[in-house]
Amino acid sequence: MTVKPQRRRRLSRLTACAAALxxxxxxxxxxxxxxxxxxxxxxxxGRTVDVQLLSFNDFHGNLEPPPGSSGEVSRQxxxxxxxxxxxxxxxxxxxxxxxxxxxxPYSVTAAAGDLVGASPLISGLFHDEPSIEAxxxxxxxxxGVGNHxxxxxxxxxxxLQEGGCHPEDGCSEEGKVFQGSDFPYLAxxxxxxxxxxxxxxxxxxWKKKGVKIGFIGVTLEGTPDIVSEEGVRGLKFHDEIETVxxxxxxxxxxxxxSIVALIHEGGSPAKPEYNYDCDxxxxxxxxxxxxxxxxxxxxxxxxxxVTGHTHQAYACTVPDPSGNPRTVTSxxxxxxxxxxxxxxxxxxxxxxxxxxxxxxxxxxSREQAKAKDMxxxxxxxxxxxxxxxxxxxxxxxxxxxxxxxxxxxxxLGDVISDAQLEFMAPEDNGGAQLALMNPGGIRSDLVYxxxxxxxxxxxxxxxxxxxxxxxxxxxxIDLTGEQLITALQQQVSGSNEASPKILQVSEGFSYTLxxxxxxxxxxxxxxVKLDGEAIDPxxxxxxxxxxxxxxxxxxxxVFKEGKDKLVGKSDLExxxxxxxxxxxxxxxxxxxxxDRIKVVE
Numbered sequence: 001m002t003v004k005p006q007r008r009r010r011l012s013r014l015t016a017c018a019a020a021l022x023x024x025x026x027x028x029x030x031x032x033x034x035x036x037x038x039x040x041x042x043x044x045x046g047r048t049v050d051v052q053l054l055s056f057n058d059f060h061g062n063l064e065p066p067p068g069s070s071g072e073v074s075r076q077x078x079x080x081x082x083x084x085x086x087x088x089x090x091x092x093x094x095x096x097x098x099x100x101x102x103x104x105p106y107s108v109t110a111a112a113g114d115l116v117g118a119s120p121l122i123s124g125l126f127h128d129e130p131s132i133e134a135x136x137x138x139x140x141x142x143x144g145v146g147n148h149x150x151x152x153x154x155x156x157x158x159x160l161q162e163g164g165c166h167p168e169d170g171c172s173e174e175g176k177v178f179q180g181s182d183f184p185y186l187a188x189x190x191x192x193x194x195x196x197x198x199x200x201x202x203x204x205x206w207k208k209k210g211v212k213i214g215f216i217g218v219t220l221e222g223t224p225d226i227v228s229e230e231g232v233r234g235l236k237f238h239d240e241i242e243t244v245x246x247x248x249x250x251x252x253x254x255x256x257x258s259i260v261a262l263i264h265e266g267g268s269p270a271k272p273e274y275n276y277d278c279d280x281x282x283x284x285x286x287x288x289x290x291x292x293x294x295x296x297x298x299x300x301x302x303x304x305x306v307t308g309h310t311h312q313a314y315a316c317t318v319p320d321p322s323g324n325p326r327t328v329t330s331x332x333x334x335x336x337x338x339x340x341x342x343x344x345x346x347x348x349x350x351x352x353x354x355x356x357x358x359x360x361x362x363x364x365s366r367e368q369a370k371a372k373d374m375x376x377x378x379x380x381x382x383x384x385x386x387x388x389x390x391x392x393x394x395x396x397x398x399x400x401x402x403x404x405x406x407x408x409x410x411x412l413g414d415v416i417s418d419a420q421l422e423f424m425a426p427e428d429n430g431g432a433q434l435a436l437m438n439p440g441g442i443r444s445d446l447v448y449x450x451x452x453x454x455x456x457x458x459x460x461x462x463x464x465x466x467x468x469x470x471x472x473x474x475x476x477i478d479l480t481g482e483q484l485i486t487a488l489q490q491q492v493s494g495s496n497e498a499s500p501k502i503l504q505v506s507e508g509f510s511y512t513l514x515x516x517x518x519x520x521x522x523x524x525x526x527x528v529k530l531d532g533e534a535i536d537p538x539x540x541x542x543x544x545x546x547x548x549x550x551x552x553x554x555x556x557x558v559f560k561e562g563k564d565k566l567v568g569k570s571d572l573e574x575x576x577x578x579x580x581x582x583x584x585x586x587x588x589x590x591x592x593x594x595d596r597i598k599v600v601e
Contacts, residue, residue: 057146067445097338165178221239267328395583396457423573483561512524
């Protein structure tokens, strides 16, 4: 399967004349003395040519520079100290990619999922059409799907690919029909349960002047555990290794020997600095998590892995099943970094020379010029969103960290869980006694000075939407004390043991998390209390949470056992109501102390 011509841009194909020239060049190359062809490498028709692979992941519709800690990356300086660097935003990402391509005639740009979904208002309000338009202008060549591409279901994902106006909300701009993506979305391991066929292309082949590189795109097999049931209805998600190997074998039979896998699953480096050497002391020793086992298991036919999902930064070499080093990269999130990988392509074999592969992450600096077409795009969509986005909904006295918090419990997590409890506490709206919030649903911080155009401490609807963009409906369910303790244990065991998902808890609920132990033993059961009283395993408690959690999302199957479910309004409405009732310009909301969960390390 090859890349078909798209509406706006056309990928180069070999003509008969070009093929003849390539063949002639190959003959000349063979006749050259030793070392002669290396002088032509990367620009002519020598034995090898350097292909530039630019990549990024987990953009999540962040067209504007992300605020607060969400818009920072950590860098290690030559003296060993570290510093925070402001980064990200489509205006700067476009500039970075265009500058990087200069002087590289063979350059391909790829992305590893979650380009959209959980997006700020300027993109999310319009079902991420603005972001797709931005990627088209950035000349993105290919993207794999991530779990968030399924937030609105397969039909919406197909619309993002093929174009057309939204079936319910209509056209976002009067008189304009959304054109869809100029790049193929790949979903090799996502099949229709009935037909057993991939719902989108499983692979594509990028070609230029005789160079052929195959791309296979997969998302994590566990996508159904972290996406709403409606979003993945009728779909089956398959094993990443088996799927990539299947299509790598098919590409190899087609004569495509150079293969890159776009995998929306990731790992965690030992240090957070984007320029940390995760191959120290040996290849891949500085990275852990699901991607390490996947990288070690995928066929040696695959030459490089571009990954994502964990929002981490790394450029490592992890040994393949044959023991040979293979590049595995991830570029953080929100467009703050991009990865530049050099793939040395052997024209004679059609394969990548692994020893010639080099890769590094680069900061998308905000100190460079903005891409004018991105600025125009943001201004155009911003004008459509402003009447809603600029509405004040509350006031804060300082930054309230959420996504950027380093501790398991975040101040913004406390605010959100308190808001949900207050919202669902009235008897006619659930009668909740406590509230639990999944940390992955908190997408940003609330920033005291968010922009030059906004008054300090003002929280706008747009900022609230950025923090909670899913429009999850609030629920209240009955859980026994035993089920409640089981839920706390599921934070740190089962599918969450390797990467704990610590629920944010409302005021009055407390417990101790002992990270010196393993699995469910990390929860000190006799420390779990509500309003100072130990949780009674046999007693029934009324618990508020969003509908995603109530459906067992994020690895909490016990919540599906909840009884007497009541569905209320959205989580964003809960936050808006709480800020309206508990803050004012003269008495802004202070950041909570985040002291409800005691952590022993």
